[in-house]
Amino acid sequence: MEKVQAMRRTSIESVQATSELFRELVEHLRQSRTQLREEWAQRITEAQLLTAMSKEEIFAEATSVYDNYMEALKTGTFEALQAYARNLSERIIPRGVETREVIGIVLLLRDVLARSLFAKYQADFALLNRILDAYEPAANRIAITVAVGFVQERERVIREQQEAIRVLSTPVLQVRERLLILPIIGVMDPQRARQLTEQLLRGIRTNRAKVVVIDITGVPVMDASVANHLVQTVEAARLLGAIVIITGLSPEIAQTLVMMGVDLGKMNTVGDLQGGIEEAERLLGYKVAITGEASDHSLRG
Amino acid sequence: MEVPILKQGPYLIASIQSALSDNDMVRLRDALVEQVGRFRSRGVIVDVTALDVMDSFATRTLRDLGRMIRLRGADTVIVGIQPEVAYTMVQLGLTLEDIATALDLEEGLALLERKTTAPGNETSSRGR
Numbered sequence: 001m002e003k004v005q006a007m008r009r010t011s012i013e014s015v016q017a018t019s020e021l022f023r024e025l026v027e028h029l030r031q032s033r034t035q036l037r038e039e040w041a042q043r044i045t046e047a048q049l050l051t052a053m054s055k056e057e058i059f060a061e062a063t064s065v066y067d068n069y070m071e072a073l074k075t076g077t078f079e080a081l082q083a084y085a086r087n088l089s090e091r092i093i094p095r096g097v098e099t100r101e102v103i104g105i106v107l108l109l110r111d112v113l114a115r116s117l118f119a120k121y122q123a124d125f126a127l128l129n130r131i132l133d134a135y136e137p138a139a140n141r142i143a144i145t146v147a148v149g150f151v152q153e154r155e156r157v158i159r160e161q162q163e164a165i166r167v168l169s170t171p172v173l174q175v176r177e178r179l180l181i182l183p184i185i186g187v188m189d190p191q192r193a194r195q196l197t198e199q200l201l202r203g204i205r206t207n208r209a210k211v212v213v214i215d216i217t218g219v220p221v222m223d224a225s226v227a228n229h230l231v232q233t234v235e236a237a238r239l240l241g242a243i244v245i246i247t248g249l250s251p252e253i254a255q256t257l258v259m260m261g262v263d264l265g266k267m268n269t270v271g272d273l274q275g276g277i278e279e280a281e282r283l284l285g286y287k288v289a290i291t292g293e294a295s296d297h298s299l300r301g
Numbered sequence: 302m303e304v305p306i307l308k309q310g311p312y313l314i315a316s317i318q319s320a321l322s323d324n325d326m327v328r329l330r331d332a333l334v335e336q337v338g339r340f341r342s343r344g345v346i347v348d349v350t351a352l353d354v355m356d357s358f359a360t361r362t363l364r365d366l367g368r369m370i371r372l373r374g375a376d377t378v379i380v381g382i383q384p385e386v387a388y389t390m391v392q393l394g395l396t397l398e399d400i401a402t403a404l405d406l407e408e409g410l411a412l413l414e415r416k417t418t419a420p421g422n423e424t425s426s427r428g429r
Contacts, residue, residue: 201384208404232391239387239396241380241403241412 021134025117026074029066032116037066040112047108049101053092061088062105065146069109073138078145085149093154102150106143113139170196172203178210179280181273185218193229200233204242211280212237215273217248227262234267243283244268247276304329308340312413314406316348323358330366337375344413345370348406350381360395367400376416378402380409 029036041062044050050058064084072081089102117135121128170192173181180203184196200212214230216222222230234244246269249257257264270276281288302325307314313336315329333345347363349355367377378401382390390396401416403409 197388198384201387205384205404208408210404210408232388235396236384236387236391239379239382239390239402240384241408 018134021131025135026070029070036112036116037062040109043108044105049104052095052097069142072142081145082149085146086153089150089153093157099151103147106146110139110143170199172199174207178284180207180209181213183215188219188226190225193226197233201236204237204240209242211243211283213245213247213276213280215247222253224260227257245270245276245279247273306332306336311343313337313342314346318351326359326362330362334369337370337373342375343417344376346378346380346409348381355386355390357395364397364400376413378409378412381405
């Protein structure tokens with residue numbers, strides 16, 4: 001019993017001692033705020049970090065980071081700092097600031113402060129040790145909080161963009177009764193190729209399509225797996241009773257596909273989208289004729 | 302489970318209503334190959350709309366069915382393959398190569414109509 005009380009007393013004492021140290025630490029940071037902040041901003045510039053920002057901006061951000069840093073040390077809570085880190089990331093990510101830079105500046109601040117502690121307490125080694133014991137874990141946690149906040153924000157932005165691309169990427173359009181076109185723009189990866197197949201097959205069913213023109217003019221490169229996927233798409237569409245015409249194969253893609261030995265024998269290919277649609281119309285039995293009436297009007301309008 | 306085979310004009314229609322065992326599949330194949338001669342049919346439609354799985358045995362049986370019917374002088378169309386089923390099939394490499402396919406029964410009938418009446422088509426020039 002006595003032992004437990006004694007332990008509790010020690011732990012209370014040590015907590016008090018630690019908070020005492022923190023108070024001293026924060027007091028020190030407050031007193032040397034101007035000098036340390038300048039030193040930090042100076043070192044950021046020297047290390048060529050945050051090159052996307054002007055000197056004034058760096059100084060302004062450095063000030064708020066410094067104050068938030070002090071606040072986190074004082075209160076021992078990291079919520080405010082987390083919120084600030086997120087907010088900061090939101091502002092600097094669009095300007096092209098990299099993870100390396102953010103981690104770099106936080107570590108620089110940690111170094112600058114540690115140096116100032118060394119300078120101040122160099123006479124009393126035992127006290128310096130205790131101060132560093134209190135300071136280091138807190139400083140590390142702050143560094144982690146800011147870095148993780150930045151990375152999370154970055155990942156959120158990436159996720160949002162991926163989602164946006166995913167939604168935009170594969171429209172299935174009906175141009176005529178029973179004729180669908182699928183313009184594909186951008187790089188194809190296996191995930192996108194799979195999604196495309198699913199959308200196409202569903203589109204064939206809902207639009208009762210007989211012919212589908214897949215236009216890949218906007219696809220810069222294609223690897224073997226995506227090419228094979230395209231072949232599979234053509235076959236799956238055939239199982240639903242639809243004919244697929246591929247248009248707009250660039251010379252580069254044609255070369256790669258032949259060099260890789262992808263079997264395109266079953267594929268129906270036409271040079272460009274216009275040719276593809278004409279071929280599709282022929283397959284569907286359409287005959288497009290120029291009447292000479294509407295064109296005059298529409299050209300004038 | 303027995304698959305009903307309906308005679309519709311010059312065509313036979315087999316509509317699969319539920320998942321079939323391998324035996325049922327073979328029985329369907331044999332029945333169709335036999336009846337196509339008996340009724341002097343020009344085409345056969347197998348409707349698989351109700352199937353949500355097509356394994357390699359079913360696919361092979363359907364392919365064989367198509368070839369046998371071909372030898373008996375008629376055309377085969379498989380109709381109603383679900384998009385998901387089609388996707389799974391091609392991933393497994395089951396592509397029903399030489400068999401005609403159509404979206405649904407209506408399309409299948411239209412396809413047979415075109416095939417059997419097209420000028421120069423061997424099925425239409427065949428004496429009956």
